[in-house]
Amino acid sequence: MRAVKAKTASALRFEPVTPDRWSDVETLFGENGACGGCWCMAWRKPHAEWRRDKGKGNRAGLRALVKKGPPPGILAYDGSTPIGWCAVAPRQEYAVLAKSRVLRPLDDAPVWSVSCFFIARPYRRQGVSVQLLQAAVGFVKQCGGSVVEGYPVLPKKGAMPDTFAWTGTLSAFLKAGFQEMPRWSESRPIVRYSIAGTANAGTCPGSPRATIPF
Secondary structure, three states: OOOOOOOOHHHOEEEEOOHHHHHHHHHHHOOOOOOOOOOOOOOOOOHHHHHHOOOHHHHHHHHHHHHHOOOOEEEEEEOOEEEEEEEEEEHHHOHHHHHOOOOOOOOOOOEEEEEEEEEOHHHOOOOHHHHHHHHHHHHHHHOOOOEEEEOOEOOOOOOOOHHHOOOOEHHHHHHOOOEEOOOOEOOEOOEEEEOOOOOOOOOOOOOOOOOOOO
């Protein structure tokens, strides 16, 4: 990845991760699978299974999701270079959320969950995550969803290392128009974006070049 300053947010584009974009996921995530062989499968598998599959197993798991569809996330591009990732899917697809007490459902709303971000180092702390969230909301709207939920982390003291902020920061969600909800835990916020004028269900963008409008 070239070490250059990111373009302004308006110059970036955002695309659903369809099978023809798998090589872009590999380019962005690199040999470590974004972080420690995760390949964005930490919330999709029981913890023991995820640890067992670190590396090639988790890579295969994400690739299978991309092949099957609908797209399990959004890629941000600077020109033709993939520079950011945001995972978003119906809440029920995340095994970890199903067992979490501090992130248990607030109500019966059909929620889509933002579970993970990964942004290339030269582009971090420049607002890319906010734009990815806006693109994720646009994607969920096209899929017929009405509520997007996020689970940001709060730093305990001082600045938080980037690797610990993979579920996003509260400030990014708020800048993207999400609202804080009542918490089950003081240390773990839950945020929501309610979508107006939702499209018909079953229309998730899945064509190889379906650019997301937002």
